Amino acid sequence: MNPKVAIVTGSNQGLGFALVEGLCKSSGPNSSVYLTARNAARGEEAVRQLRERGLSPMFHLLDVTDDASVAALAETIRTRHGGVDIVISNAAARISPDIPQAEQVKLFVNTNNHGTYRIIRAFGALLRDNVRFIVVASSFGSLRNLPPSLHEGFDVSTRSLEDIEELMDKYVALVEAGQAKDHQWPEWINVPSKIAQVASIKIMARQMRDEASRRGILINAVCPGLVDTEASRPWFKDMSAAQSPAQAAVDVVWLATLPAGTDTPYGELVRHREVVPWM
Numbered sequence: 001m002n003p004k005v006a007i008v009t010g011s012n013q014g015l016g017f018a019l020v021e022g023l024c025k026s027s028g029p030n031s032s033v034y035l036t037a038r039n040a041a042r043g044e045e046a047v048r049q050l051r052e053r054g055l056s057p058m059f060h061l062l063d064v065t066d067d068a069s070v071a072a073l074a075e076t077i078r079t080r081h082g083g084v085d086i087v088i089s090n091a092a093a094r095i096s097p098d099i100p101q102a103e104q105v106k107l108f109v110n111t112n113n114h115g116t117y118r119i120i121r122a123f124g125a126l127l128r129d130n131v132r133f134i135v136v137a138s139s140f141g142s143l144r145n146l147p148p149s150l151h152e153g154f155d156v157s158t159r160s161l162e163d164i165e166e167l168m169d170k171y172v173a174l175v176e177a178g179q180a181k182d183h184q185w186p187e188w189i190n191v192p193s194k195i196a197q198v199a200s201i202k203i204m205a206r207q208m209r210d211e212a213s214r215r216g217i218l219i220n221a222v223c224p225g226l227v228d229t230e231a232s233r234p235w236f237k238d239m240s241a242a243q244s245p246a247q248a249a250v251d252v253v254w255l256a257t258l259p260a261g262t263d264t265p266y267g268e269l270v271r272h273r274e275v276v277p278w279m
């Protein structure tokens with residue numbers, strides 16, 4: 001296997017940690033797999049744990065809510081490697097059922113949605129041939145989970161990435177003002193956020209379609225399924241069917257390592273290796 005350069009955002013614990021482990025095992029010798037975290041001590045400890053398992057991840061500080069932090073990682077990748085082969089945008093803010101969502105929505109959207117946008121913009125010029133660019137979302141990210149009155153704002157055939165960014169800022173303002181329900185938005189902020197993530201990846205895929213076809217690039221969102229993590233436990237009473245992070249990572253790593261010459265899936269939300277319909 002040719003050496004790969006891979007990046008996983010938000011990867012010092014949970015699914016992200018398992019993804020780094022899986023990529024280290026599957027990417028071949030001399031590959032550079034970057035474990036990233038916004039806390040240096042936690043990131044370095046995660047790297048130490050993986051090195052004790054005989055793996056060789058690299059650490060880079062990354063806060064996806066900070067433009068300069070994202071740009072610094074992109075510059076490191078450019079100067080060290082000249083490009084990237086695998087990008088998994090996994091960083092996500094936790095939300096709690098015990099705190100009003102109006103108090104959590106701004107950071108949540110800034111991390112999950114604007115963070116996704118920052119990664120797309122920063123690494124768009126660094127994508128090598130046959131790159132696999134993936135955003136970790138969920139099955140909630142289907143337009144079917146919104147009322148028809150809101151569909152136009154997520155028209156992935158005409159909207160730009162910046163349109164989605166602006167729409168989510170307006171959504172945040174409505175939630176903070178207690179007016180989101182009046183505009184038919186779902187009560188749980190996770191649903192619009194995931195839909196916007198998938199919309200962004202579909203727009204990116206549309207905008208890059210010709211180049212991606214020519215260069216073997218695959219761009220997708222992925223739903224790992226229910227994963228037993230500290231972030232998900234407060235929201236689900238029954239976790240008996242949940243996967244461990246290592247189990248959930250298997251299908252995501254599969255999508256991230258599809259061999260050269262593969263042309264599907266492209267611009268889709270994928271769950272357990274099957275496409276989740278947008279509509």
